[in-house]
Amino acid sequence: QLDPLPTLTPEFLNVLNKVCEQCYTDFAPDELEVGVREHILQDLETFVKRQFAGARLQLFGSSKNGFGFRQSDLDICMVLDGQDTIDDVDCITIIESLARLLKKHPGLKNILPITTAKVPIVKFYHVRTGLEGDISLYNTLALHNTHLLASYAAIDRRVKILCYVMKVFAKMCDIGDASRGSLSSYAYTLMVLFFLQQRNPPVIPVLQEIYDGTKKPEVLVDGWNVYFFHDLKTLPSRWPQYGKNTETVGELWLGLLRFYTEDFDFREHVVCIRQHGRLTTFNKQWTSKYIVIEDPFDLNHNLGAGLSRKMTNFIMKAFINGRTVFGTPVKAFPPYFFDPEV
Ligand code: ATP
Ligand code: MG
Structure with a gap:
């Protein structure tokens, strides 16, 4: 046929x-745009540390795998120092309190926690760059598959x-x-x-x-x-x-x-x-x-x-x-x- x-x-x-x-x-984004993403990440990590002192943020997905677009979303994974994994209940609690915290960030808008998904996330919109993003917790396999794709x-x-x-x-x-x-x-x-x-x-x-x-x-x-x-x-x-x-x-x-x-x-x-x-x-x-x-x-x-x-x-x-x-x-x-x- x-x-x-x-x-x-x-x-x-x-x-x-x-x-x-x-x-x-x-x-394809140029180096400048790659730098912008790292900069947003740094800024967010500093901000999140106000409440979660041991927080570490890492980019994954197309910001890192080599197939990013200028307007691709920022996929961010958060882990806490000294903690290897997280259970589902804690994950949802942290996502919710992370959302409350991010609402106080002057550079972000449209903060939305999504706790019903397989991977709970907080979505946000970064006003100055117009980029959308989300933060997930202990999304460790995603970091590894990003490295594989890269x-x-x-x-x-x-x-x-x-x-x-x-x-x-x-x-x-x-x-x-x-x-x-x-x-x-x-x-x-x-x-x-x-x-x-x-x-x-x-x-x-x-x-x-x-x-x-x-x-x-x-x-x-x-x-x-x-x-x-x-x-x-x-x-x-x-x-x-x-x-x-x-x-x-x-x-x-x-x-x-x-x-x-x-x-x-x-x-x-x-x-x-x-x-x-x-x-x-x-x-x-x-x-x-x-x-x-x-x-x-x-x-x-x-x-x-x-x-x-x-x-x-x-x-x-x-x-x-x-x-x-x-x-x-x-x-x-x-x-x-x-x-x-x-
Ligand atoms: P885009 O430029 O469209 O954002 P992307 O490569 O970032 O492309 P996303 O769909 O945003 O793709 O996914 C980001 C990362 O999340 C992927 O690299 C992968 O690690 C993980 N991921 C996305 N969808 C799935 C899925 N259905 N199952 C498992 N992991 C997924
Ligand atoms: Mg993406």
């Missing part, structure tokens, strides 16, 4: 590649560009907002990484499968193994396929749209970036869902679990349309096909 795609000329592939590169240069981003610039293109595509198609029933940016990033691992030859390795000796090291956090190989300087000698894939970003982008519409069988398989071997929905007992994306560390967590059937269809249609749009030669895409204002 998919339209056949015409053979692509080198000229069109060149156009496609330019659109992807452009998307990255238009949306490591993949550092291996090859095409990873970064494709993740940007994917996020812009998801926002444009209105399929990229988990709070409104679709998938989070994080989920789409995992889909890009999985595709790049499955490509032949692969663009990136499976970092969780590279280790010395015969047994994978165990680094336990919240009961899950967060080990992955992060000595990237030595990756070329540790991964035989390093540098073998020479496709352009444009080819890879269309390749991704084709992969998820033509090759990948969502009914059978799991999007899983922690191992190279196929993982089936049957293995995971996740057969009642169509889009199944396994978190790389919390193996009980399916990022597609919250999707309704209707939303699943809507997302799949966006990919099918994307395949047609990007797979059909035009002389040029409109100047702002990817509109930075969207």
Whole structure:
């Protein structure tokens, strides 16, 4: 039921590649903006310490993983010195009192504690920069997956560009907002990484499968193994396929749209970036869902679990349309096909 795609000329592939590169240069924040985020973090930490003397604040998510937009939210994790974990009851109490405290901060507005979510947070709006943000507590796995994503981003610039293109595509198609029933940016990033691992030859390795000796090291956090190989300087000698894939970003982008519409069988398989071997929905007992994306560390967590059937269809249609749009030669895409204002 998919339209056949015409053979692509080198000229069109060149156009496609330019659109992807452009998307990255238009949306990536510069160093100044990265500094602004660290500055807000410092200011908030100082302020929070008035009431929580041992508080430490840390940025994670796209402020740190290499796929941030100028207007991306500030994802902040708070921990207390000398305390390793927190139970659910204390977590909600602290979130509520943190919200009361932040209401007194002159630079913030719209303070809103959300204590019913799986991960309780306080949301805020930073007036001077117009940035939104949220603070969660002991979101330790998120710090580790942020580091994992950042490591993949550092291996090859095409990873970064494709993740940007994917996020812009998801926002444009209105399929990229988990709070409104679709998938989070994080989920789409995992889909890009999985595709790049499955490509032949692969663009990136499976970092969780590279280790010395015969047994994978165990680094336990919240009961899950967060080990992955992060000595990237030595990756070329540790991964035989390093540098073998020479496709352009444009080819890879269309390749991704084709992969998820033509090759990948969502009914059978799991999007899983922690191992190279196929993982089936049957293995995971996740057969009642169509889009199944396994978190790389919390193996009980399916990022597609919250999707309704209707939303699943809507997302799949966006990919099918994307395949047609990007797979059909035009002389040029409109100047702002990817509109930075969207
Ligand atoms: P954006 O630029 O859109 O803010 P992001 O990479 O920051 O992109 P978010 O959706 O804001 O993505 O998520 C921030 C971080 O929170 C992710 O990097 C991940 O660590 C964690 N996270 C988000 N959604 C989930 C989820 N459904 N399950 C587990 N962790 C999640
Ligand atoms: Mg974010």
